Amino acid sequence: MTELDAVVVGGGFYGARLAFMLGGLGQRVLLVEREAELLARASLRNQARVHNGYHYPRSILTSLRSRLNYARFSDEYADCVDRSFPHYYAVGKRMSKITASQFSEFCRRIGAPLTSAPAAVKKLFDADRIDSVFEVEECAFDATKLRRRVARELAISGVEVALKTEARRVARRGDDGAVVTLERDGDEFHVECELVLNCTYSRLNRLLVDSSAAPIPMKHELTEMALIQPPPELGGAAVTVMDGPFFSMMPYPSRGLFTLSHVRYTPHCSWHDAGDTPIYDGDPLLSSRASRFVHMASDAARYLPAMRGARYVDSLWEVKSVMPRSEQDDSRPILLRRSAEHPACITVLGAKIDSVYDVEDALRKLLATDAPAVGAHA
Ligand SMILES: Cc1cc2nc3c(=O)[nH]c(=O)nc-3n(C[C@H](O)[C@H](O)[C@H](O)COP(=O)(O)OP(=O)(O)OC[C@H]3O[C@@H](n4cnc5c(N)ncnc54)[C@H](O)[C@@H]3O)c2cc1C
Structure with missing residues (x-):
């Protein structure tokens, strides 16, 4: 031994x-x-996504820790991060848990850089559904x-x-x-x-x-992120729509593609580990599932019409545990x-x-x- x-x-x-x-x-x-x-x-x-705090307006502590760890991670692993793309956070008009002015105030409080997106970028979004669009500082690993x-x-x-x-x-x-x-x-x-x-x-x-x-009490979700070629109009930008049943599109550097995820469609099913219930093995669920890319992209296109031009390549399947x-x-x-x-x-x-x-x-x-x-x- x-x-x-x-x-x-x-x-x-x-x-x-x-x-x-x-x-x-x-x-x-x-x-x-x-x-x-x-x-x-x-x-x-x-x-x-190397989180720089923007994503967690409902948890100031997580946002502040993210700000500190972002600087540390992106410095220590500078050779493993991609900073070459612009990143836009759009705030939904309906169904969002935060308004654009609340989001600005939150970013000010956590000291996260935030500027108004260029007019040409704002024009890409549906003004009836999107309150405002901001440019942020957030890279991908x-x-x-x-x-x-x-x-x-x-x-x-x-x-x-x-x-x-x-x-x-x-x-x-x-x-x-x-x-x-x-x-x-x-x-x-x-x-x-x-x-x-x-x-x-x-x-x-x-x-x-x-x-x-x-x-330990845990929640698991079987998740799908679609791997896509993004629409050319977006010029390689990442887009995150806050804060509700919306979508994110991020560069996925290790495959030279983008991920498309959607709060409603990315989780295919979920389960809990608790008490005496037998532990459920989610790994067999990872293969042979039907993709929900079409649902993700068509809902995303309501906010950002150019998303109709997103091209599906593959899916990443994983059990997400929180x-x-x-x-x-x-x-x-x-x-x-x-x-x-x-x-x-x-x-x-x-x-x-x-x-x-x-x-x-x-x-x-x-x-x-x-x-x-x-x-x-x-
Ligand atoms: C869909 C999704 C999206 C996410 N997006 C982000 C994001 O944008 N930004 C971010 O920061 N985080 C994100 N996360 C969270 C992030 O991926 C995790 O926090 C992180 O990868 C966890 O690392 P880990 O080493 O604990 O887990 P893993 O990378 O899963 O490592 C656990 C390892 O244990 C191995 N293993 C399991 N059981 C055994 C065993 N009995 N014996 C030997 N080996 C075993 C597994 O094979 C695995 O390699 C996301 C997660 C998911 C699922």
């Missing part, structure tokens, strides 16, 4: 960053990922470049990476530490360690429940929780790519104080 300081389960951006952090502290770390590559799931199949970068950094820091390897369960090792059962190519083997980080995102509760630990609180106030809290049943196992959930910095700070504090549980919010 191999003995390690830490086993990090899940090689998405969170698991990779946290493994790198522990490796940098001189620990012997094994990072375990069930897919054939790092950053192959939610860290790849997402909207690629390239998940493929991010994957290459974290793989390089992990190799330098001496973290061992096991791909195509699934953590099946965690068991207690005496009074401290844990034994993790891993499976590769149908064979099971065990590793011992002092600390387990459960960074498996949509499968956090799968690992907990299979380890006879209590699940804490139930996010549903009420649209906040994006982070979670860092030590398991009562397995004190050596800490479960991590970050709601946005850049909130990894908040998770790292909270983890450092937790490891330094050895407190029983930490919950922080971003």
